[in-house]
Amino acid sequence: xxxxEFRGWTEVFRFTFIQTWKNRxxxxxxxxxxxxxxxxxxxxxxxxxxxxxTEEYHIEKVNIDKVYVYDELGLxxxxxxxxxxxxxxxxxxxxxxxxxxxxxxxTREDDWKKFAEKLDKEPRSIAIHMRPDxxxxxxxxxxxxxxxxxxxxxxxxxxxxxxxxxxDFKYKITNFGEEQQKALDAKYEVTGLLEEKDGTFVTERAHxxxxxxxxxxxxxxxxxxxxxxxAMQIATAVAMDKSSKVxxxxxxxxxxxxLIFGKVLAxxxxxxxxxxxxxxxxxxxxxxxxxxxxxxxxxxKLPEGIFENLxxxxxxxxxxxxxxxxxxxxxxAGLCGAMVSKMEELQESVSLLxxxxxxxxxxALAAALVMQRSITTPLFYIAVLVPISSPFLLPGxxxxxxxxxxxxxxxxxxxxxxxxxxxxxxxxxxxxxxxxNGNKIKFKDLKKFLKEARGGKTA
Numbered sequence: 376x377x378x379x380e381f382r383g384w385t386e387v388f389r390f391t392f393i394q395t396w397k398n399r400x401x402x403x404x405x406x407x408x409x410x411x412x413x414x415x416x417x418x419x420x421x422x423x424x425x426x427x428x429t430e431e432y433h434i435e436k437v438n439i440d441k442v443y444v445y446d447e448l449g450l451x452x453x454x455x456x457x458x459x460x461x462x463x464x465x466x467x468x469x470x471x472x473x474x475x476x477x478x479x480x481x482t483r484e485d486d487w488k489k490f491a492e493k494l495d496k497e498p499r500s501i502a503i504h505m506r507p508d509x510x511x512x513x514x515x516x517x518x519x520x521x522x523x524x525x526x527x528x529x530x531x532x533x534x535x536x537x538x539x540x541x542x543d544f545k546y547k548i549t550n551f552g553e554e555q556q557k558a559l560d561a562k563y564e565v566t567g568l569l570e571e572k573d574g575t576f577v578t579e580r581a582h583x584x585x586x587x588x589x590x591x592x593x594x595x596x597x598x599x600x601x602x603x604x605x606a607m608q609i610a611t612a613v614a615m616d617k618s619s620k621v622x623x624x625x626x627x628x629x630x631x632x633x634l635i636f637g638k639v640l641a642x643x644x645x646x647x648x649x650x651x652x653x654x655x656x657x658x659x660x661x662x663x664x665x666x667x668x669x670x671x672x673x674x675x676k677l678p679e680g681i682f683e684n685l686x687x688x689x690x691x692x693x694x695x696x697x698x699x700x701x702x703x704x705x706x707x708a709g710l711c712g713a714m715v716s717k718m719e720e721l722q723e724s725v726s727l728l729x730x731x732x733x734x735x736x737x738x739a740l741a742a743a744l745v746m747q748r749s750i751t752t753p754l755f756y757i758a759v760l761v762p763i764s765s766p767f768l769l770p771g772x773x774x775x776x777x778x779x780x781x782x783x784x785x786x787x788x789x790x791x792x793x794x795x796x797x798x799x800x801x802x803x804x805x806x807x808x809x810x811x812n813g814n815k816i817k818f819k820d821l822k823k824f825l826k827e828a829r830g831g832k833t834a
Contacts, residue, residue, distance in 0.1 A: 380802070383629030387637025388644075391612070395645045405649050412657040417664045420672040434465050434532060438524045442533075443502040445474045445490060447483060448513055450505055453548055457503055459540040460533045474502075495520045501530060503537065515541070583746045583777070591743045591771035598697055598767050599736045601650070605642050605701050606708035606728055612638055613712030613805070614721045632802035635713075639705035639798075643698050651694060684776035692783065693770040699790045700766020706797035707731060713805035735763035742768055750777055759786050762793040 395401055444457045451457055451473070460466045480486060487504075494502055497520060504516040515537055517530040583591065613635070658673075665671040711724045742758030749755075758764045759772065765786045772778050 380630050380632040381636060382633055384633035384637040384640075387629060387634055388641045391638045391641035392644060395608075395641060401645070408649070408653050409656055412653045413660050416657065416660040416672050417668075420664050420668060434526075434529060437465050437469075437529065438499055438526060439466075439469055439501055439529060440499040441472060441497065441501075442469050443472050443474050443490075443494070443500065445476060445487070445502050445504045445506075447476060447487075447504075447506045450544075455544050456540055457537065460536040463532075463536070466533070491518070494518065495522075498522055498524045501525055501533075503533075583743070583750065583775075585747070587775045587777075588743060588747050590775055591746070591768070592740070594693075594771035594774065595736070595739055595743065595767045597650075598700060598770060599732065601646055601697070602701055602704040602766065603732055605646055606704040606732070607725065609639055609642055609705045610708035610712040610721065610725050610728065613709050614715040614724075630802075631805040632798070635706065635709045635801045635805060636798060639702055639709060642705055643701045646701050647694055647698050650697065654690075684774060689773050689776070692787075693773045696766055696769045696773070696787060696790070699787070699794055702794050703762060703766065703790065703797060704728065704732065706794060706801050709801040710797065710804055713801055731763050735761070736767050738764040739767035743771075746777075756782065759783075760789060762790045765790055 444451065446452075446457075458471050461469060461471075474490060476486065487506075490502070494500060500520070501523075502516075502518040504514075504518050506514055506516070508514040515534065517534045519525045519530060661671065661673045707728050708725070711728050712721070715721050715724050738758050738761065742752075742754045742764070745752050745754045755778075758768050759778065759782060769783065769786055773783060
């Protein structure tokens with residue numbers, strides 16, 4: 376491509392960029408997305424802070440007059456201290472009433488129903504019910520009457536204190552020492568091994584965890600929506616310019632290549648600024664929320680180790696891939712818009728854009744699903760290297776830190792080459808069909824028009 380082909384692209388870029396940021400729908404969407412990024416972390420953190428530690432409970436008035444201990448497991452006989460909560464100042468004066476119960480009784484359910492009827496008549500009493508459970512082996516229930524005056528907070532507080540006591544009790548009854556307890560509490564993982572033909576063993580194929588899959592899926596969905604909306608705006612703008620006779624005069628100073636390139640690049644820069652600002656606001660909101668509440672919400676909800684991957688290099692690479700992806704679909708949109716001589720034909724012309732987007736996004740989604748079993752499947756390599764799907768899959772893959780750098784760089788190069796090819800084709804089609812006002816152009820007819828353009832038969 377000659378340098379003169381890009382003559383005037385800066386003027387087109389500047390004009391399109393300013394008009395994009397003046398567009399009311401773009402500004403509304405941007406402001407809403409920024410507000411969501413700012414408020415999402417503190418709101419979700421507040422919603423998810425239901426589980427409290429014992430230090431977080433503050434009870435000004437105790438509404439409990441009596442605590443029953445209904446032990447169907449025999450833990451109190453083994454030494455489990457159900458009165459541990461009396462060590463707290465709030466509960467020190469509570470009377471504890473053990474309920475006589477015959478272990479292994481065949482009338483266990485009937486016995487409990489009779490006791491529950493009695494408890495219903497005591498609105499200021501609760502029962503610590505320790506019972507066998509088919510799902511969890513056993514359960515601790517803090518039970519109160521239907522019309523109880525006892526608050527939920529009081530029950531949760533006593534339950535948390537009993538849970539802490541039981542964590543110590545289960546080691547006491549086994550006579551485990553401190554070192555043995557540490558060994559039991561140590562984190563561990565199970566690693567599957569594959570036996571090679573030579574008898575050696577290798578670690579099982581790497582795969583995506585459920586949490587990492589949702590990160591990849593979330594990024595995929597966001598990029599897909601950006602490509603669809605951005606590309607449609609570009610197709611509409613190119614088609615409107617082409618259908619206007621003003622373009623015949625503009626092309627005396629601005630080449631078709633510059634026109635397509637400037638319009639698409641302005642859209643890409645706008646998207647990258649919007650996404651970068653949204654990402655930065657979300658991280659800033661998380662930092663502020665963590666300082667205020669002491670709870671780093673993103674660190675607890677995002678996959679383990681993802682923050683180590685959120686370094687400047689990976690973030691820059693992800694944004695670059697997204698930018699090239701938006702450019703690819705923008706250039707395809709430019710091609711669709713260039714084939715339109717009347718605005719009424721635009722909807723049918725963008726079928727290429729729609730089909731390409733659907734195929735690319737579904738291919739990326741299928742690869743993400745397969746990656747939950749193995750990252751080294753052929754479908755992963757196909758989706759990350761094919762340019763219509765790599766913009767959807769690769770950014771999420773980069774952010775979670777999977778895949779080799781060789782594959783990422785190769786994918787980036789292929790995407791860049793495809794961008795150049797589609798840009799060149801779109802500009803040539805635009806130039807060849809600028810003055811065309813005949814029947815609707817089909818893709819099979821493009822070859823003839825492009826040949827005529829090279830021969831100088833068209834403007």
